[in-house]
Amino acid sequence: MPCWGRTQPKGHIENRDDMTKTLLSFGHGFSAVALAARLVPQGWRIIGTTRKAEKCDALRAAGVEPVLWDEDLSNHIASASHLLISAGPGPDGDPVLNRYRDQITTPAAAFDWVGYLSTTGVYGDHQGGWVDEATPLTPSTKRGQLRVEAEAAWQKIPNLPLHIFRLAGIYGPGRGPFAKVRNGTARRIIKEGQVFSRIHVDDIAQVLEASINRPNPGAAYNLCDNDPAPPEDVIAYAAELLQMPVPEAVDFETAEMTPMARSFYAESKRVRNDRIKDELGVVLQYPDYRSGLSALLKAEQQT
Template sequence: MTRTLLSLGHGYTARALARRLLPQGWTVLGTTRSPDKAEALRAEGVMPLVWPGSDLAPAVAQATHVLASAAPGAEGDPFLPHIAEALRDARPDWVGYLSTTGVYGDHQGGWVDETTALTPATRRGQMRVEAEAAWQALAAEAGLPLHIFRIAGIYGPGRGPFAKVRAGTARRIIKEGQVFSRIHVEDIAQVLAASIARPNPGAIYNLCDDDPAPPQDVLAHAAELLGLPLPPAVAFDEAELTPMARSFYAESKRVRNDRIKNELGVDLLFPDYRTGLAALLREAFDG
């Protein structure tokens, strides 16, 4: 049976999933806004769709699986209004929506799981709640097998603390009690692949590792791995941060990941930032 993934907003995470699926004989269609990026996707074995600018209905009709990765804007999910009718007709075997643990808001370092009320502390988090609800409404109306994945802070190749530490620009921002959950991109890819193999329509999963930690601890460990001095500490109130970066510090929580283990049988490749950073460093030297 031919299996085809339509990846709406084919970015960093979706590319990691594609690297797992393509060797298994999957066809992967991925949208991108840039003709230049389209050529890069083609080189990776992905059939690119430049959007806006192309009709997605034929791709939706072809897809057995659909993954939506694009962040919502003020008008909501960028794809949903354009593909809702096609999705009703196509009835794919699996639909995944990538959301964020930001939907839970601030819990002052306390634990959250998939049953925790959605109380986002930022406008960005509120837009994610609204986008989740829009996808859920369509799924309920059309009988779509929707799965929602609430993802913690993503790191991986090309996305880690090493470059800033090496450049001497890293700063350990200190905010009392602040803690974040995070996850390696390859663990996101394996969770998505596990869900595709074991669909559970309506399911919601938190994607994070086992070790929520203060961000300054991660930077300190990266410096230690590199054999470089500890980045200087800066109090949060005195730090020069972009509005986006500052907004992340509006929320502090620890995210539980029991469901991906118990329901999907996932054994994390990188259960904490120490194993993840060590692997990134090995890959950099091996490369």
């Protein structure tokens, strides 16, 4: 059963002139939810795809029109003025292009803005060195390589007003270190020279909104805060905020970790974010993990 917020007759295509600000969000997840929270109060129509019918009610409650990924989305593509692609690529390539390349590339699909959420993993390992948007894409993981290929596939579409956003590690409400610190499962994995960049989901949303308001087709942006830091420092600070003991330090080489978790330590780099500031005028709400974690804990305590 479809879970659309409004029912449309089969074959009906809305007139884009009647709905000039319609965002179709493919893979309406954590970052897209934060963006919708900024756009819905401004009168935007947001259509968000999901693979799980049980998520539809929550999307509706947030002012988003949910639609199941398995439904035919052609009419929604035709009516959208803006596209956001959060769905990640798989071994067979980008799932959106695999299904809807023809509809997206048709001249009738004259989008005002298209945003593709990628990852800073496309830069690969730089042994703690700095990278920016001009750094060659040399991923060292399969996930990073798939993202490079997906970026290239979107870039090949002629006349598409594409903007690529390379996201560092995302945290925000419900996605932070506090739960693991509280339940005693947090560990400070120590790998000499290891640093990660990260970004609060609310700052992702404000960058996306700034880009929508100031489009620059063809641009790529790094989304991260100002303070790349060793992951063990973040865990220690979370424990300090909670007034709990700092979790034990565990050497990376001997730590029991899943292959996925271990793969994140295969790359170490510091990511520059000058472009979002200089070109889009963004002032980060949470310029470092300390301000971000402090705000998360304060919000928790107020609920």
